[in-house]
Structures are given as C-alpha cells and as structure tokens.
Amino acid sequence: MTSFPELDATPVLVVDTDVLDRNLTRMAESAAARGLALRPHVKTHKCVEIARRQLDAGARGLTVATVSEAEVFADAGADDLFVAYPLWVDAARGARLRALAGRVRLTVGIESAAGARALATHAGTGAGVLVEIDSGHHRTGVPPERAGDVATAARDAGLDVVGIFTFPGHSYGPGVPPRVAAEESAALTAAAASLRAAGTEPSVISGGSSPTALIEVRTDATELRPGVYVFGDAQQLELGAITERDIALSALATVVSARDDVLVLDAGSKILGADRAPWATGYGRILGIPDARIVALSEHHATVRWPTESPRPGLGDRVRVVPNHACNAVNLVDELVAVSGDVVVGKWAVAARGCNT
Amino acid sequence: MTSFPELDATPVLVVDTDVLDRNLTRMAESAAARGLALRPHVKTHKCVEIARRQLDAGARGLTVATVSEAEVFADAGADDLFVAYPLWVDAARGARLRALAGRVRLTVGIESAAGARALATHAGTGAGVLVEIDSGHHRTGVPPERAGDVATAARDAGLDVVGIFTFPGHSYGPGVPPRVAAEESAALTAAAASLRAAGTEPSVISGGSSPTALIEVRTDATELRPGVYVFGDAQQLELGAITERDIALSALATVVSARDDVLVLDAGSKILGADRAPWATGYGRILGIPDARIVALSEHHATVRWPTESPRPGLGDRVRVVPNHACNAVNLVDELVAVSGDVVVGKWAVAARGCNT
Incomplete structure (x- = not known):
C-alpha cells in the first residue's frame, strides 16, 4: 500500500x-x-x-x-x-x-x-x-x-x-x-x-x-x-451499504508503538472522531486489512489488534484508517489531501469546518 | 439560568x-x-x-x-x-x-x-x-x-x-x-x-x-x-471526580423541537463530540438538571429525555450542555466564549485546534 x-x-x-x-x-x-x-x-x-x-x-x-x-x-x-x-x-x-x-x-x-x-x-x-x-x-x-x-x-x-x-x-x-x-x-x-x-x-x-x-x-x-455516499466510511461498510473499494476517505497514520499482535497508530479521536455505534466492530477500520480491529481509541492513539495472518507493519510504517463516521472526521481538519492512485493531486480546504450556527 | x-x-x-x-x-x-x-x-x-x-x-x-x-x-x-x-x-x-x-x-x-x-x-x-x-x-x-x-x-x-x-x-x-x-x-x-x-x-x-x-x-x-481538571466534563462528573459546581465548560444550546417529555437541542456531535464511555448515562449532561438524559446524538441534534418534575424549557429557550469529554469538544470550535456569572467577558481563540501532527 x-x-x-x-x-x-x-x-x-x-x-x-x-x-x-x-x-x-x-x-x-x-x-x-x-x-x-x-x-x-x-x-x-x-x-x-x-x-x-x-x-x-x-x-x-x-x-x-x-x-x-x-x-x-x-x-x-x-x-x-x-x-x-x-x-x-x-x-x-x-x-x-x-x-x-x-x-x-x-x-x-x-x-x-x-x-x-x-x-x-x-x-x-x-x-x-x-x-x-x-x-x-x-x-x-x-x-x-x-x-x-x-x-x-x-x-x-x-x-x-x-x-x-x-x-x-x-x-x-x-x-x-x-x-x-x-x-x-x-x-x-x-x-x-x-x-x-x-x-x-x-x-x-x-x-x-x-x-x-x-x-x-x-x-x-x-x-x-x-x-x-461521496466518501463511504466504516459504518456504511459494516452496514453492507458499500464495499471497501467504495471508500474514498481515510486517515493516513503512522505506527508509533508495537508489541505482540497490537499496534498503536497516531490517529485518534481528534482526527477520526469518537463515533462508535453499538453494532460497530471497533473505532474504524484499517484499509486493506479487513480482520484488523481498532479496539481502543484515545485522542492521539488507535490501538489495533492486527490479524496474525497479515504481515505486520513496523514502527514508522504508515497505514490508512477508515473513520466510522466520515462527517465527524472531516469536521476535525482544515484541509483534505486529494490523491489519485499514489500521487497527491491537491489540498482542499474544509471551507465549512466548524460551521455549527 | x-x-x-x-x-x-x-x-x-x-x-x-x-x-x-x-x-x-x-x-x-x-x-x-x-x-x-x-x-x-x-x-x-x-x-x-x-x-x-x-x-x-x-x-x-x-x-x-x-x-x-x-x-x-x-x-x-x-x-x-x-x-x-x-x-x-x-x-x-x-x-x-x-x-x-x-x-x-x-x-x-x-x-x-x-x-x-x-x-x-x-x-x-x-x-x-x-x-x-x-x-x-x-x-x-x-x-x-x-x-x-x-x-x-x-x-x-x-x-x-x-x-x-x-x-x-x-x-x-x-x-x-x-x-x-x-x-x-x-x-x-x-x-x-x-x-x-x-x-x-x-x-x-x-x-x-x-x-x-x-x-x-x-x-x-x-x-x-x-x-x-480545568474544565471538568460529564465523564469526570459521572466518575465522581468532581461535582457539578466544578464544571466550567458547557455548550449553550437552543431547544428546536419539543414533544411530550422529549426535547431536541441544536447541540450535536459537531460541538459536543461523539464520546460515550460504556458507563456513561448518555451523550453529555444538562447543567442544573441532573435527571435529564441525552438519549441520542446526531451531528446537530441532542435528543433529551426531560424529567417530568423539572420545569420544561420551551421552543427557542436556551440550556447548557456539559460534554462527556471536554478535550474533544474544544477541538471542534475556533473560539471559546469566556463568561463570568451572567456576563460575557471575552472570546478566547482555540489556538491549537486541529494540531494533530
């Protein structure tokens, strides 16, 4: 990836x-x-x-x-x-x-x-x-x-x-x-x-x-x-409304801690949002690793139980996290990084971020 | 209030x-x-x-x-x-x-x-x-x-x-x-x-x-x-770490819908955050109304079950909502309104809002 x-x-x-x-x-x-x-x-x-x-x-x-x-x-x-x-x-x-x-x-x-x-x-x-x-x-x-x-x-x-x-x-x-x-x-x-x-x-x-x-x-x-529907998110995926190839939005995150089958990423509730429906499998999903589970979320930490059958990223490696609820994740950032394949093609301002009134 | x-x-x-x-x-x-x-x-x-x-x-x-x-x-x-x-x-x-x-x-x-x-x-x-x-x-x-x-x-x-x-x-x-x-x-x-x-x-x-x-x-x-500790929040309150008089942060919200014992406020997860610990009584608390319960939260709606023994606010009235988790609520806004008693005394920029990297 x-x-x-x-x-x-x-x-x-x-x-x-x-x-x-x-x-x-x-x-x-x-x-x-x-x-x-x-x-x-x-x-x-x-x-x-x-x-x-x-x-x-x-x-x-x-x-x-x-x-x-x-x-x-x-x-x-x-x-x-x-x-x-x-x-x-x-x-x-x-x-x-x-x-x-x-x-x-x-x-x-x-x-x-x-x-x-x-x-x-x-x-x-x-x-x-x-x-x-x-x-x-x-x-x-x-x-x-x-x-x-x-x-x-x-x-x-x-x-x-x-x-x-x-x-x-x-x-x-x-x-x-x-x-x-x-x-x-x-x-x-x-x-x-x-x-x-x-x-x-x-x-x-x-x-x-x-x-x-x-x-x-x-x-x-x-x-x-x-x-x-524009982005898809982990909720839509787990509801069966979409498949993983319909997911357009993810948080690019870095592995900051690793022990046994657990990794900790630097993406937490301050970029993913804290949404978790009672029926959700976790606090979001890892793109491309359907059996990984985000078992805990702090403001700047996602604790991920990594499936033993998947090659495990190491310290400093990057993975992509799909937020549970796209609307609340986007409202946390000032800009979105637009990519096509492997290439960054632009930065888009979240122009109405924080517009609550 | x-x-x-x-x-x-x-x-x-x-x-x-x-x-x-x-x-x-x-x-x-x-x-x-x-x-x-x-x-x-x-x-x-x-x-x-x-x-x-x-x-x-x-x-x-x-x-x-x-x-x-x-x-x-x-x-x-x-x-x-x-x-x-x-x-x-x-x-x-x-x-x-x-x-x-x-x-x-x-x-x-x-x-x-x-x-x-x-x-x-x-x-x-x-x-x-x-x-x-x-x-x-x-x-x-x-x-x-x-x-x-x-x-x-x-x-x-x-x-x-x-x-x-x-x-x-x-x-x-x-x-x-x-x-x-x-x-x-x-x-x-x-x-x-x-x-x-x-x-x-x-x-x-x-x-x-x-x-x-x-x-x-x-x-x-x-x-x-x-x-x-600076703000207190509904989590600290429900943990017993503080009392309601220690709560410094709240969302001022307006009643936009009312039926029977249920009110809907215009404060949702885009200003309160979506945090809800398994042991929480709801998605935040209503300041001064300890028996009110926020039973559902959307991005711009808090659904509140109002206790029958408390005078019920009407459409357009304002109430104050205590977020479950102060850190995530503050990170959603560009400024905080500083008050003393009934008087607005300043607006403080959330200078490090969105500083995730």
Missing part, C-alpha cells in the same frame, strides 16, 4: 479522487434513472471542490445543516440551498436568512406552527419551506398525517410551502436499510396526502440517507439527499 | 471563568502542598489564555500531545514544554523538533530503543527524554521493569534521559480512581528503580490524570500532568 512519502507528517485525511468520482457518478446516475432530483448533503465534506463536482454531475442543488454552512456555500457560488433542519429563528438568525434569501434560491425546514411563525416574523417570507416529517427515526419532524396542519400554519404565516422532507436515520442498523426505505416511502406518501388534503400540492417530496438512497422502492419522492 | 442574550447564535462553547480559576487554584495548591511540580496538559483547552493562567498559578511548564501543539505554545511564549507522546521521528519531524529545542526547554517521550535512535538521528540531542511506562492502561509504554533498558538505549544514542512518565488512563472507570492511583504510584516507583539500576538517576517522575491527580497516595512521583 502506498504511504505517500511526499506528505511529511501524519495523521492527515486523504481523499481518493478516483473513488470519489465513481461514487458521485453512481449516485447521480441512479437518481436520474429513477427520475429523482439529487440534492446531496454537503455537511459530509464541507468542501467547495466536492460540491462543484456534485453539481457538475447533475445535482439539482445542495443540502446544508446550518445557516453558517449555507453562507459558506453561497459565498462559493452555489445558488440553490436547502437547510434541512427545523430552524428556530430569532432576530439575529432571521437577518442572516433574509440576506441569504436575497442572493440564492433558499428553502428551510420547519416542524411546528410556532417555528413557522418565528421564521416569517424574523426572516420574512423569501425562503420556501419544507415541512419535516418523522418517518420512524423519532428525532425531529411531525407524524406524516400532521404535515398538513403545519403546512396550513405556515401558509397562514405567509410562507411558501414547497413540500415535505424526512431523514430516515433509523436506516443506520445492520440489515434494516431495505425495511427503512419502504417505511420512508410510505411516510412520504402519507405526508404528501396530508398536505394535499390541507390544500397544498407538494412540489418537493424529499428523503434519502446514504444507506437507503440506492435502494429501489416504489416512492412518491421527488428528491434524494444522501451525504456520506 | 442565564441564557446570555448578547450571544446571537447557538450552539457555542462557554467557559465559566470563575469556576475555571477555582479549578486551577485547587490543583495548583494540592500539587504544591504535596511538593509535586504541576505540568498541566494543554490538549484539553488548546488555548493560550488558559495556559497563561495555569503558569501564573504556579505550573512548572506545559504538557502537549503533538509537535504542532508545542509549536503553537512556543510561539505564544511558553518556554518549557513536554511532548507526552512516544513520537516516531523521521527527517521532517526531526527538523521541527530541532527548531523547537533551539528556543524552548523541550522534553519528549520515548518507549523503545528504535524510537530513541530515530529521535537522536533526526532531531539531534537537544531535547531531553522521558521513558514512557505502562502503569496498567496498556496503551503505550514499556513495563516498569524495562524502563532501564530503554534509558540505556537512549543514553547510548547520545540522548539526555531525564526520567520517566506514565498516563494512568485506566482511571476512567466508576469507582476505580483510588486503586489506579496506587497502581500508578507503584509502577513509577518500580520504573525509577529500573532506571537507577541502569545507571540513570531520574530527576522527573511524572504521572497523573484528572481522575487521580487529587488523590493523595504515597508516591515517588515528582510531577503531575492532569488536563481535564
């Missing part, structure tokens, strides 16, 4: 641009073949260069999680942004939304009558709204049959109700994505009916998570918003 | 400077009363203003985790730095260490003969070394009785062996800190004997984690290196 000798310090996050482009193309083609608009979630990469590639591959617009992410991508020239979050809007955030709506096509999430009124009061009515529904993840969003009530309240507040959205986050479990994709589709269908019964024809019916986005189901959805 | 209306967006990390100063003073006084030098680990705060307060309160020098953290604090005027990590030194890192050793009193960790030789070859002999020993955490470091072997190899490579260090990270478990403090002390004593038998008198015998640093044990240690 290449160790990128021209990179003179580890740990750093490396993006394999060949894999990245293949991932972008596959999702774009799958969405197009099903007649679905693709609006990728850029919280995963926070990176202008990758957003441009997504738009060039046919994305309709971009999804963001926060107003500050929207501001970064608007500054970079994106002209169609959806804030997929049930924003609570006060005067300060309202002023920022008003400014954004003046320069891009802006849509934001709402999930309550009170939230709709706060949005209209403080941000005006320049942004379209999508009503968030709960398709089974039980985080935010109203039950599908209540979407019409929220839409009516929003319309009464003067807002332009464009449609509905959901995030089927309960797709993050082994073996469940096909069932969750069906639940999501049923929930979107029920919510669309609720909107129509309340007198609003939804033009956008938006769903999709990376584990479910490529699953073909009968759906009323018009739009997909996957995020992680 | 104050909601800091002059802060116009959430989530942000807030430092209560009154609690911070009390924490600094207590640790400094405890170390002084026991005749121990205090060399706090600045990876927790990465913040020049807080390091200055630690030095003003009597700290002997600073501990860092990486060479790039050392560079930031040297630039800020610190003149005595210990890199508490078994560095693997190649030509590029060696040149950086050589430059650092030319302008500050520098000490670094080693744990192998090969590591010692690589250090001497690439960085020269300007930095002192401490041999890392394993006091039971089983991450890095040699067994105490082998410290002398590593010291001899280092001396043969021309290095100045100053002493030994350990991190008793196995103190992070409910009820175990007193036992671990005793184990750490025994390991340091055994390692010091091993060094002496190899002909090196250790002038620095360094230990200490925040859960064990205030525990009085009979010890041969000369130095303590706690980090988290």
